[in-house]
Structure formats: structure tokens, C-alpha cells
Amino acid sequence: MRKRLGRAFFNRSVHDVAPELIGAVLLFNGVGGRLVEVEAYHQSEPAAHSFRGPTRRNSVMFGPPGYAYVYRSYGIHWCLNFVCEPEGSAGAVLIRAIEPTTGLAAMRRRRGTAEMRLLCSGPGRLCEALGITGSHNGLSLAAPPFQIFAADGGAEVVAGPRIGITKAVDLPWRYGEKGSRFLSKPFGAKATLSA
DNA sequence: TGCCCGATTAACT
DNA sequence: GTTAATCGGGCAA
Numbered sequence: 001m002r003k004r005l006g007r008a009f010f011n012r013s014v015h016d017v018a019p020e021l022i023g024a025v026l027l028f029n030g031v032g033g034r035l036v037e038v039e040a041y042h043q044s045e046p047a048a049h050s051f052r053g054p055t056r057r058n059s060v061m062f063g064p065p066g067y068a069y070v071y072r073s074y075g076i077h078w079c080l081n082f083v084c085e086p087e088g089s090a091g092a093v094l095i096r097a098i099e100p101t102t103g104l105a106a107m108r109r110r111r112g113t114a115e116m117r118l119l120c121s122g123p124g125r126l127c128e129a130l131g132i133t134g135s136h137n138g139l140s141l142a143a144p145p146f147q148i149f150a151a152d153g154g155a156e157v158v159a160g161p162r163i164g165i166t167k168a169v170d171l172p173w174r175y176g177e178k179g180s181r182f183l184s185k186p187f188g189a190k191a192t193l194s195a
Numbered sequence: 196t197g198c199c200c201g202a203t204t205a206a207c208t
Numbered sequence: 209g210t211t212a213a214t215c216g217g218g219c220a221a
Binding site: 072 | 213214215216217218
Binding site: 039049073077079096123124162163166 | 200201202204
């Protein structure tokens with residue numbers, strides 16, 4: 001049986017947490033699958049929402065680890081983050097893609113497609129498929145509707161540059177499962193291997 | 196207040 | 209390849 005992840009897991013550096021999340025299982029109201037792509041963000045670098053200090057939108061990032069930070073992207077989509085680091089460090093891991101395994105019918109209905117690749121491959125798609133919205137901002141990751149289980153160690157993790165940002169573009173803080181068909185974008189040939 | 200831009204996606208040409 | 213949808217934050221005035 002997989003180990004349930006709680007606050008202790010998230011109360012560490014985003015650089016430790018993010019690669020360990022690849023292969024972990026995320027369920028929201030019993031719907032979800034295996035995490036295959038995430039990105040790390042930290043207050044110290046300008047691509048992070050927390051870089052310029054607390055605002056109403058990002059306040060959850062400045063709270064304790066183990067909580068969900070959900071924000072609206074481009075005025076349209078929702079994006080899910082796991083708050084990490086000791087409280088006040090304002091780090092978070094953006095959940096970018098999952099391999100759908102559980103609750104396929106609900107995901108297909110919400111996304112309006114049966115195409116597996118299009119259900120959860122991208123941060124906005126994933127939130128729509130799982131039914132996550134801004135109303136879930138600030139919820140604990142250790143209690144329903146969230147259930148998060150540790151990776152079983154089978155995933156081979158690669159790292160590369162983050163996607164869709166214009167600042168700190170060279171930091172290789174995107175992590176994914178090597179060769180997964182459910183990535184939002186493939187990793188380049190020069191992607192490095194990670195623990 | 197007004198203007199520009201963004202951790203995106205789908206539907207165009 | 210380009211563009212529209214649409215809203216909160218940051219910054220200038």
C-alpha cells in the first residue's frame with residue numbers, strides 16, 4: 001500500500017519535494033492519477049508569484065506547507081500548486097500533468113473529450129478534469145477532498161527548464177517522468193537525469 | 196485610474 | 209505559424 005503524504009513531506013525544500021512527486025498519486029474527490037510533470041517555484045526567483053511579497057492572491061504560499069494554492073491563469077484557467085518549504089519561505093510546486101487512472105468518466109465529462117492525452121496534460125486541463133477551482137484555494141492536502149500517495153519508486157525522473165515563463169528561464173526546475181505520453185510537452189534531449 | 200503582461204488553451208490560417 | 213478569451217498584479221501617472 002502506498003504511503004499517504006502529509007505535512008511532513010511538504011515541509012522541505014521544493015527542490016527535494018518536486019522530483020519526489022513524480023510517480024505519486026493525486027486524487028481529488030476520488031478522481032485523478034499519477035503525477036508525471038511538476039515545476040518548482042521559490043520566493044527567491046522572479047518567476048515565482050511570491051517573489052514580490054504577499055498579496056491576496058498568493059497569501060496561501062506564505063502560510064504553512066501542505067496546502068493547495070490555486071490561482072487563475074490568463075483570466076481563464078485554474079492552476080494547482082502544493083505549498084512547500086517551512087512556513088514563510090513561500091515555495092510551491094506547480095502540478096502540470098497527470099496520467100489519468102481513476103474516475104475517467106468524470107474527467108471525460110468535465111473536459112468534453114474522451115482523448116486520454118487531452119484530459120490532464122497541462123495545468124489548466126488537469127484542474128478542469130479534476131474539478132478544481134479557486135474555491136479550493138487554501139485547502140489542506142492531507143485531508144479530503146485531497147488524497148496524495150507517495151511514488152512507488154518506479155518512475156525515472158528527468159529535469160529541464162520550466163514552461164511558459166519569461167523570467168529565470170534557465171533554472172532547470174521542471175521535473176517529469178521520462179518518456180511519459182502524458183507530459184504537457186516532451187523534455188528535450190539535453191534534459192538531465194534527477195533523483 | 197489606465198495600461199501592459201502573464202506558471203494557458205483551443206481554434207484558427 | 210497566429211490569435212482570442214479574460215482577470216489579477218505591478219507600475220506609471
